[in-house]
Amino acid sequence: xxxxxxxxxxxxxxxxxxxxxxxxxxxxxxxxxxxxxxxxxxxxxxxxxxxxxxxxxxxxxxxxxxxxxxxxxxxxxxxxxxxxxxxxxxxxxxxxxxxxxxxxxxxxxxxxxxxxxxxxxxxxxxxxxxxxxxxxxxxxxxxxxxxxxxxxxxxxxxxxxxxxxxxxxxxxxxxxxxxxxxxxxxxxxxxxxxxxxxxxxxxxxxxxxxxxxxxxxxxxxxxxxxxxxxxxxxxxxxxxxxxxxxxxxxxxxxxxxxxxx
Numbered sequence: 637x638x639x640x641x642x643x644x645x646x647x648x649x650x651x652x653x654x655x656x657x658x659x660x661x662x663x664x665x666x667x668x669x670x671x672x673x674x675x676x677x678x679x680x681x682x683x684x685x686x687x688x689x690x691x692x693x694x695x696x697x698x699x700x701x702x703x704x705x706x707x708x709x710x711x712x713x714x715x716x717x718x719x720x721x722x723x724x725x726x727x728x729x730x731x732x733x734x735x736x737x738x739x740x741x742x743x744x745x746x747x748x749x750x751x752x753x754x755x756x757x758x759x760x761x762x763x764x765x766x767x768x769x770x771x772x773x774x775x776x777x778x779x780x781x782x783x784x785x786x787x788x789x790x791x792x793x794x795x796x797x798x799x800x801x802x803x804x805x806x807x808x809x810x811x812x813x814x815x816x817x818x819x820x821x822x823x824x825x826x827x828x829x830x831x832x833x834x835x836x837x838x839x840x841x842x843x844x845x846x847x848x849x850x851x852x853x854x855x856x857x858x859x860x861x862x863x864x865x866x867x868x869x870x871x872x873x874x875x876x877x878x879x880x881x882x883x884x885x886x887x888x889x890x891x892x893x894x895x896x897x
Contacts, residue, residue: 693823695768698796701828702766702817706757706800717754720830721746722822730822734874735788738837745833753819753832760800760815771795771820773859778816780857781835785820787867788834795831796821842873849885852892862892 690696705716722730727739771778773786775797782797789795798821801814820831843850849869856866865887872881 692826693794695770695796697823697826698768698798698821698828699766702757702768702798702800706761706766710754710758713757714751714754717750717757720750720819720821720828720832722824722829722831726822726824726829730793731788732790734871735834738834738841738874741837741840742831742834745836747833749833749836753817756817765814766798766800767814768796768798768821771797776859778857779818780854781818782816782820783857783863784835784838784853784866784870785831787870788831788838789820794823796823838870838873842869845873845876845878845881846885849881849888852885852888855892856888860891862888865891 690700705713708716721743724739727742728736731738769775771782771786771789773783775783777799778786778797786795797819798817799814800817818832820834822829822831839850839853842853853866853869856863856869865884868884869881869888872884
């Protein structure tokens with residue numbers, strides 16, 4: 637009987653071990669269920685996965701970039717704004733042919749005006765929501781310089797403008813919104829460049845040929861006949877077509893400075 641007990645003992649132990657490890661030693665049933673459960677628990681502990689970044693060149697991408705610039709320290713902000721200048725190769729790929737000889741003038745004006753833009757951005761820390769939208773001719777919320785800079789770009793070119801000041805996204809174009817950042821933004825891959833100072837450079841070209849006409853050009857921007865003739869003034873000045881410039885400047889004299897129809 638003792639021998640039988642000794643023989644039964646290992647069998648019972650074997651059955652106990654089988655009861656404990658059998659489910660795990662058998663073909664995996666629980667493991668495939670446990671893995672996704674554990675992953676879900678881990679994700680819940682870490683929070684939801686981060687949202688993907690906005691598409692490069694989109695208004696949302698510009699808003700994110702501007703928020704970083706505005707919230708940065710002074711040195712970082714100055715570097716960021718200085719980095720918005722187009723290099724000559726990008727300039728030549730971007731602007732229409734008549735504007736391409738103006739690169740050196742643009743670069744000088746950019747260097748002169750960029751510090752003021754950086755200071756403007758610094759003053760807007762905490763000023764409310766940043767918004768961005770497509771830059772198109774006829775937008776009544778454009779600054780005069782932004783409106784005139786549109787002439788330098790091809791039709792339907794996807795440039796952007798931005799504002800700060802708490803205006804919610806989707807405000808209609810005719811409704812006053814935030815304070816404009818006086819620059820026209822151009823996507824360069826995942827980076828941003830800007831037309832800053834271009835309007836100053838163009839005005840100087842016109843003034844060198846006809847100072848009085850340049851004074852009238854400074855009124856151009858809001859939608860209307862004055863702005864239409866202003867584009868012709870700039871085109872004639874950039875071609876150095878003095879006869880055409882004299883003609884369109886006479887038109888500007890009669891149309892600009894009056895209420896737009």
